[in-house]
Amino acid sequence: MTIETDPHADTAGRAVLETIRNYGVDAVFGIPGTHNLEFYRPLADLGFRVVTNRHEQGSGYGADGWAQQTGLPGVVITTSGPGLQNAMSAVGTAFCESRPLIVLSPGVALGAEFADVGTLHETKDASAMVGAIAEWSRRVGSAAEAVAAVHDAFTLFRTGRPRPVHIEVPLDVLEAPAGVPAADRLPRPLPAAEGGDAAAIAEAAALLGAAQRPVIVAGGGATRAAAALTALAERLGAPVLTTLNGKGALDERHPLSLGANLRLAAARAVAEDADVLLVVGSKLGEAELWAPRLEVRGAVVRVDIAAGQLAKNLDPAIGIRGDARAVLERVLDALPPAPPRTPALDDVRAGILREIREAAPATVALAEEIATALPDDAIVAGDSSQIVYLALANVLRRSGPHALLYTPTYATLGYGLPAAIGARVAQPDRPVVAVVGDGALMFAVNEIATAVEQRLDLTIVCVDNGGYAEIRQNEVDRGMTPVGVDLVQPDWPALARAFGAEGERVEAGEDLASAIRTAIAGGGVRLVHVVQPNAHPSPEEQKDRA
Numbered sequence: 001m002t003i004e005t006d007p008h009a010d011t012a013g014r015a016v017l018e019t020i021r022n023y024g025v026d027a028v029f030g031i032p033g034t035h036n037l038e039f040y041r042p043l044a045d046l047g048f049r050v051v052t053n054r055h056e057q058g059s060g061y062g063a064d065g066w067a068q069q070t071g072l073p074g075v076v077i078t079t080s081g082p083g084l085q086n087a088m089s090a091v092g093t094a095f096c097e098s099r100p101l102i103v104l105s106p107g108v109a110l111g112a113e114f115a116d117v118g119t120l121h122e123t124k125d126a127s128a129m130v131g132a133i134a135e136w137s138r139r140v141g142s143a144a145e146a147v148a149a150v151h152d153a154f155t156l157f158r159t160g161r162p163r164p165v166h167i168e169v170p171l172d173v174l175e176a177p178a179g180v181p182a183a184d185r186l187p188r189p190l191p192a193a194e195g196g197d198a199a200a201i202a203e204a205a206a207l208l209g210a211a212q213r214p215v216i217v218a219g220g221g222a223t224r225a226a227a228a229l230t231a232l233a234e235r236l237g238a239p240v241l242t243t244l245n246g247k248g249a250l251d252e253r254h255p256l257s258l259g260a261n262l263r264l265a266a267a268r269a270v271a272e273d274a275d276v277l278l279v280v281g282s283k284l285g286e287a288e289l290w291a292p293r294l295e296v297r298g299a300v301v302r303v304d305i306a307a308g309q310l311a312k313n314l315d316p317a318i319g320i321r322g323d324a325r326a327v328l329e330r331v332l333d334a335l336p337p338a339p340p341r342t343p344a345l346d347d348v349r350a351g352i353l354r355e356i357r358e359a360a361p362a363t364v365a366l367a368e369e370i371a372t373a374l375p376d377d378a379i380v381a382g383d384s385s386q387i388v389y390l391a392l393a394n395v396l397r398r399s400g401p402h403a404l405l406y407t408p409t410y411a412t413l414g415y416g417l418p419a420a421i422g423a424r425v426a427q428p429d430r431p432v433v434a435v436v437g438d439g440a441l442m443f444a445v446n447e448i449a450t451a452v453e454q455r456l457d458l459t460i461v462c463v464d465n466g467g468y469a470e471i472r473q474n475e476v477d478r479g480m481t482p483v484g485v486d487l488v489q490p491d492w493p494a495l496a497r498a499f500g501a502e503g504e505r506v507e508a509g510e511d512l513a514s515a516i517r518t519a520i521a522g523g524g525v526r527l528v529h530v531v532q533p534n535a536h537p538s539p540e541e542q543k544d545r546a
Contacts, residue, residue, distance in 0.1 A: 007177065012143030012169055013038035014046075015178035016104065019150045019185040021046045025072050027425055029059040033079025035106040035121060038174045040077065051425060051454060054446035056083050058418035060090020061444075064099050065381060065422030068402040071224070073100035073157050074422065080106045080171075081121025084130065089412055091133050094164035096409040097245060098220055100157040101164035102150070103130065107139055109172040127168045135163035139170070143178040151188050158190045159323075161221075161306040195330050196303070196322035204301045204318045205334035207276055213298070213343075214238040215274035217262065219288070220245030221281020221305060223401035225325035229280065230254065232332050237341030238278070239348070241267055243288040244393055244408040246281065252397035258348060260404075261394055263290040266351040274298045281305070281324050284313040287409040303327045352394075360390045366508060366532070367391030370435060370461060373516035378431040381405040381420035384413055385437030386470055387463040392435055414443030417460060421447060424456045431459070431520050438464040438489060445495065451525045452500040459519045460501075460527040462492055492529035501525035508532045 017028075017039065027049040032040045043050050053059040056078050063074025078084045084105045094101040107126055108119065116122070123129070131137035135156065140146040146169050153165045195201075208214055214236045222229055222242075226249050233240050233256045240250040240257055247260035261267035268291060271277055275298040282304075284294055293313055302309075302316040303324055310319035320327050357364050363386055370392060374380065380396060382388035382404060389408070398404055405419045420434035441462050451458050467487035475482050493503025501524065506515045508530055519526040 008038065008041060008175070010178050011038050011041070011175055012146055012178045012180075013174050014042040015143045015180045015185060016146050016150060016167070016169065017042050017046055017048070019147050020075060020102070021048065022185055023072070023154050023187050025075055027051060027066055028075045028077055029053055029062045029066070029422065030077035031056055031059065031079070031083060032077075033083055035171060036077055036079045036083075036104075039104055039106070049425060051421070051450065053418060053450050055444075056086035057089050057414060058421075058444055058447045058450065060087045060101065060103070061093070061415045061418035062422035062425075062447075062450075063101055064090065064094060065405050065419035066426045067100055067422075068405055069379070069423050069426035073102050073153065073162070076101065076103045078103060078105045079121065080108070080126065081123045083121075084123075084126055088130070088133060089414075091130060091164045091166070093407050093410040093412055093415065095133060095135065097407055098161055098163055100162035102153055103134070103164065103166045105166065105168050106174050107168040107170045110141065110170045127166065130166040130168075133164075134166050137166035137168065139168040140173065141170075142173060143176070143180050144184070146173070147180050147184060155188070155190060159194070159305075161309070193323035193326040194305070194321065195326035196320040200318055200320045201327070201330045202334055204278075204320060205331050206336070207299055207301060207318065208236055208278060208331065209336045209338060211236070211274075211276035213273065213275045214278065215271050215276075216240045216278045216280065217242070217271055217282060217284070218246040218249040218280045219243045219282020219284075222246050222249040222324050223281075225280070225323075225328050226250065226401060228325050228328035228332065232328050234340070235332060235335060237343055239270060239343060239345055241271055243282050244404070244406055245288070246401070247393070247404050248398040248401040251399045253399060255342065255345070258345065258352065259394065259397065261352050261356075262288060264352055264355045264394070265291075266348065266355045268294060270348055272296050276301065279303070279314065279316075280328065283309050285409060287411065356391070356394045360386070362532070363387060364391040364395065366463065366512070366530070367395050369512050370516065371396045373513035373520075374433060375431050375520070378433055378520075379403050379405065379420070379423045379427060381416045381423060381432070381434045383416035383436040383440035384411040385416075385435075385440045385463065386465065387435060387437055388416075413440045416440060417444045418447045418450070420458055420460075421451050421454065421456065424451075424458050425454065432457075433459045433461060433516070433520065435461045435463065437469075438462055438466070438492075439468045439487065442487075448496060448499040448501055448525060448527070456525060457523045458525050459516065460496075460525070461516060461530060462527060463530045463532065464489065464492070465532045492527060496525075496527035499525075501527055503527040503529065505529045505531065
């Protein structure tokens with residue numbers, strides 16, 4: 001059949017994917033289904049790498065890991081109904097963590113909305129469902145509207161707070177000829193980065209230049225401004241604390257870095273004692289602070305791409321709406337001349353480290369051993385597991401942003417492994433290691449098959465504390481008899497081998513670092529199962545629970 005007579009040669013599905021490809025995206029994550037095949041038809045021809053996850057939640061988290069490495073939005077293709085619903089946890093995560101994500105799905109044909117006649121995957125109102133979670137969701141009426149929605153998404157990601165969007169294309173539109181000119185599928189020129197109000201820039205520069213104890217807090221919105229942030233910190237002699245989403249915005253081995261430790265009282269005290277606190281790209285949410293708010297005694301300057309964030313959780317003396325890099329560069333240029341200052345931070349660092357180790361000594365010791373095994377350029381994907389949020393996130397030092405993939409606000413389980421897959425697809429020349437708890441890994445263990453199928457080099461470190469250890473402690477603290485938290489475990493190495501990966505069991509206290517180094521060097525998909533002391537009940541207790 002020639003291209004002139006093939007009704008599927010240039011459908012709305014192709015127009016949408018061609019537009020996305022023209023913006024530089026070259027990978028998609030998802031699962032093909034009955035209704036979304038016209039999204040899948042053009043992928044090979046357009047040069048996309050197709051990652052077929054084993055659950056659409058994994059597709060969303062894989063796309064997130066990919067996006068953090070490329071600076072482009074992750075793209076997920078779902079089918080209608082249950083496939084789209086399966087991706088909702090990932091959409092919620094992207095919203096809370098401000099990550100760029102495009103979800104494409106088919107929908108019921110035009111005119112069939114709310115019919116409730118029992119068609120396959122029929123959903124009452126799919127767009128409203130996603131719109132309740134995403135930044136926006138659009139059910140389009142034509143291929144031209146679908147392409148316009150793609151352009152609007154990229155404008156949002158480049159000029160606003162990046163958050164997930166959903167484009168629902170009705171089946172009859174998806175499968176019909178597009179009728180969209182090639183020129184309309186090319187990337188639209190984007191406006192210059194907003195550099196902030198000139199008067200506010202001057203006022204902020206004067207305030208910071210006169211400060212005796214300036215401190216900078218950098219959030220996820222500062223990760224694209226690393227060079228400007230570093231230069232400004234050095235010019236001011238300002239210690240830099242980051243949120244977990246901002247981790248690595250300043251090289252964590254830099255003399256001014258106090259790491260991603262805002263969850264620790266010793267670190268928060270530094271920010272609260274500043275005479276001028278500069279907050280860049282963070283809403284200072286409770287989930288990032290592990291405290292209701294920062295009780296800052298000095299003047300506050302806030303920089304954010306979203307005006308609605310400038311006074312959230314902490315009122316500023318000066319609020320500057322704009323792109324973090326552009327604003328910081330302008331502030332740096334406006335600073336009055338002054339001799340450099342280098343504050344003494346060794347005692348502060350010692351206090352922070354002491355607080356880390358006192359909170360969970362055994363877990364921190366294990367995390368420190370894991371950290372010693374990781375190459376300097378390794379990308380680490382973590383889950384909402386104790387090994388990560390109590391320890392590894394604090395003791396692991398990274399030289400750049402997006403080298404620890406994590407979800408501090410949504411705090412979901414099942415994120416780490418698929419995010420690691422997405423990161424490895426985007427960064428084939430960097431080591432990628434997923435560090436997850438046993439409870440978290442069970443949420444996404446099926447994605448080991450995805451990693452094997454994609455022929456990735458990927459190491460998975462599963463730290464086994466016997467189930468949901470934090471929730472168990474929560475129950476004990478409430479005077480409850482633990483229930484539903486001590487879990488029967490598979491033979492993890494054997495399970496990895498069943499998927500076509502390699503697996504090894506290591507008792508805590510053995511040479512874990514050596515096992516991790518060997519796994520990374522060995523290539524392929526390898527699981528290192530680390531058993532913590534007293535993690536498992538007796539065989540009799542396991543039998544009773546099974």
